[in-house]
Amino acid sequence: MSSQYEVLGKAPGAEDLKNLSSEDIHLTIKNLNAGYGKMEILHNFDLFVSKAQSLCLIGPNGAGKSTILHSIYGFTNIFSGKIEIDGKEITNLTPAEKLKSVGIAYILQDNSVFPDMTVEENLLMGGFIKDKTEESYQEAEKILDKYERLRNRRNQPAKVLSGGERRLLEISRALVMKPSVLLVDEPSIGLEPRYIDMVFEILGDLQKNEKKTIILVEQNAKKGLEFSDIGYVLVSGQTAIAGRGDDLLKNDDVGRLFLGG
Ligand SMILES: Nc1ncnc2c1ncn2[C@@H]1O[C@H](COP(=O)(O)OP(=O)(O)O)[C@@H](O)[C@H]1O
Numbered sequence: 095m096s097s098q099y100e101v102l103g104k105a106p107g108a109e110d111l112k113n114l115s116s117e118d119i120h121l122t123i124k125n126l127n128a129g130y131g132k133m134e135i136l137h138n139f140d141l142f143v144s145k146a147q148s149l150c151l152i153g154p155n156g157a158g159k160s161t162i163l164h165s166i167y168g169f170t171n172i173f174s175g176k177i178e179i180d181g182k183e184i185t186n187l188t189p190a191e192k193l194k195s196v197g198i199a200y201i202l203q204d205n206s207v208f209p210d211m212t213v214e215e216n217l218l219m220g221g222f223i224k225d226k227t228e229e230s231y232q233e234a235e236k237i238l239d240k241y242e243r244l245r246n247r248r249n250q251p252a253k254v255l256s257g258g259e260r261r262l263l264e265i266s267r268a269l270v271m272k273p274s275v276l277l278v279d280e281p282s283i284g285l286e287p288r289y290i291d292m293v294f295e296i297l298g299d300l301q302k303n304e305k306k307t308i309i310l311v312e313q314n315a316k317k318g319l320e321f322s323d324i325g326y327v328l329v330s331g332q333t334a335i336a337g338r339g340d341d342l343l344k345n346d347d348v349g350r351l352f353l354g355g
């Protein structure tokens with residue numbers, strides 16, 4: 095992770111990052127130091143994102159991108175710093191509490207569909223944590239109404255789905271809990287190109303029409319930055335460059351290091 099990234103400019107400060115979101119910031123990370131066991135991976139990390147905005151984290155392998163999502167969701171050790179939703183501190187809530195009370199959903203990087211359960215049963219698994227299962231049924235029904243690809247196979251085992259349909263099911267399952275924030279780790283990984291576009295269309299619809307806040311990690315930096323309002327380039331647990339997605343696509347350092355240009 096050494097010399098080639100040293101050229102990356104002076105790290106942006108909290109004010110620079112704040113200026114990339116609108117007035118009403120939905121999720122805030124302030125001066126976070128977090129990691130696994132005693133090992134600190136994220137150093138004085140800040141993040142600001144508004145309601146219905148999308149933010150993409152790019153950067154080399156091992157930079158700590160997934161660790162940011164894990165920290166928001168509650169899978170890491172937080173040594174210091176704060177995470178807030180609408181100004182309310184949530185740093186130490188459990189993942190279940192975050193899902194239930196503040197609406198943060200985490201969409202797993204690896205294949206997490208249950209192959210022998212039907213599409214509908216998989217969807218309902220997303221609501222297992224909710225008290226009112228009736229509400230989960232209603233949400234599942236809304237999702238099936240919306241996505242024909244899932245509706246047509248609602249009673250078939252999930253293993254019959256294509257790669258793209260499985261990813262759609264993974265995303266939809268998180269929606270059963272009606273989250274306001276979606277944490278999405280590498281949605282394009284392992285997908286054929288035609289499905290990658292489908293997945294980004296679905297995420298775009300959720301952002302624009304359902305006002306979800308989306309924080310995304312993406313190896314495919316071009317796709318991720320094209321999709322997102324905001325991009326952060328993470329290097330060794332710190333943000334080296336941040337900007338509007340469009341601007342980062344034109345940034346020479348980003349181009350050379352991450353866009354193969
Ligand atoms: N569960 C874990 N336990 C211990 N170390 C981990 C764990 N997950 C990731 N790490 C370490 O944290 C660092 C950042 O990893 P990660 O956030 O997955 O990077 P990225 O997503 O940017 O590729 C790496 O050095 C990795 O080995």
Ligand SMILES: [Mg+2]
Pocket residue numbers: 159160161311
């Ligand atoms: Mg990762």
